[in-house]
Amino acid sequence: AQSVTQLGSHVSVSEGALVLLRCNYSSSVPPYLFWYVQYPNQGLQLLLKYTSAATLVKGINGFEAEFKKSETSFHLTKPSAHMSDAAEYFCAVSGGIQGAQKLVFGQGTRLTINP
Amino acid sequence: EAGVAQSPRYKIIEKRQSVAFWCNPISGHATLYWYQQILGQGPKLLIQFQNNGVVDDSQLPKDRFSAERLKGVDSTLKIQPAKLEDSAVYLCASSFTGDTEAFFGQGTRLTVV
Numbered sequence: 001a002q003s004v005t006q007l008g009s010h011v012s013v014s015e016g017a018l019v020l021l022r023c024n025y026s027s028s029v030p031p032y033l034f035w036y037v038q039y040p041n042q043g044l045q046l047l048l049k050y051t052s053a054a055t056l057v058k059g060i061n062g063f064e065a066e067f068k069k070s071e072t073s074f075h076l077t078k079p080s081a082h083m084s085d086a087a088e089y090f091c092a093v094s095g096g097i098q099g100a101q102k103l104v105f106g107q108g109t110r111l112t113i114n115p
Numbered sequence: 116e117a118g119v120a121q122s123p124r125y126k127i128i129e130k131r132q133s134v135a136f137w138c139n140p141i142s143g144h145a146t147l148y149w150y151q152q153i154l155g156q157g158p159k160l161l162i163q164f165q166n167n168g169v170v171d172d173s174q175l176p177k178d179r180f181s182a183e184r185l186k187g188v189d190s191t192l193k194i195q196p197a198k199l200e201d202s203a204v205y206l207c208a209s210s211f212t213g214d215t216e217a218f219f220g221q222g223t224r225l226t227v228v
Contacts, residue, residue: 004157032215043119043206043219044158051215090157094215102148102171103217105157 002027002093006106014114019063019078021109023091026072033074034092034103035065044090050074061085086113117141119220121207127226133195136223140188140209146170148217149182149192150206158206164190165212197227 007022025031032051036044048059055067061084065076074091088110092103120139128134140147145166150158161180163171166187175182179198184190194201204224208217 009155034215036219041221041224043221044208045219046216049215092157102160102163103158105159107155108157 002031002095002104004091004093004104004106006089006091006109008109009107010110010112012112012114013081015083016080019076019081019085019111021076021089021091021111023065023074023076023106024072025074025091025093027093027095029095032094033065033067034094035059035063035074035076036090036092036105038088038090038108040087047076047089081111081113083113083115086111119207119209119218121205121220121223123223124221125224125226127228128197130199130227131196133193134197134225135191135193136205136207136225138190138192138207138220140190140207141218143211144209144218145187145212146210146214146217147184147190148208148210149190150208150219152204152206152222154203161192161205194225197225199227201225202227 003026005024034049035047048057050067058064063078088108090108091106147164149161152158161175162182164184167184182192204222206222208219210217
């Protein structure tokens, strides 16, 4: 079974500051890990994914995440926040090759950018 | 490339009424998912189809929810009768078989009053 914990339901940063959104996972099989972004009244858009290749994954809009097996973490970062980054962010895990493609999502983190 | 299409975008019904949602996946995507997203929570898988067969419906409340995917393309999700706690956004997603990336539609926001 898989589960995801996102630390912090709300994160607020200043424009130009570092963005760090935390995600810890639990999985009984080698996991695949994902970060999705959701803008108001929209569906989910994939930011990036880890599928057992490079542990540092680069995604769209300048975001990246690092898979750390020893810490069971997959934190999302962006060096410099932009106003357009304000949205809800979801970390998700799937069972990799063995677990088909069912995604288990965290509770989400709402990112606010202050001018 | 057209994305996942869902309709309606919004629906308001009274409790004990029935409602149906429609989803058209991306062309060629054999796998289709329905997720329920309650306000303030992450999406939760309700049902997963592979072509027109059900792969996982373990979290579908089968006493009131039903879903079908006739001909392995479009899908409908039905709730009958609806309860207040069914108020949520219902997201449809699709993917190629064996692919790790699922593409999501904009969702249907259901309000049960």
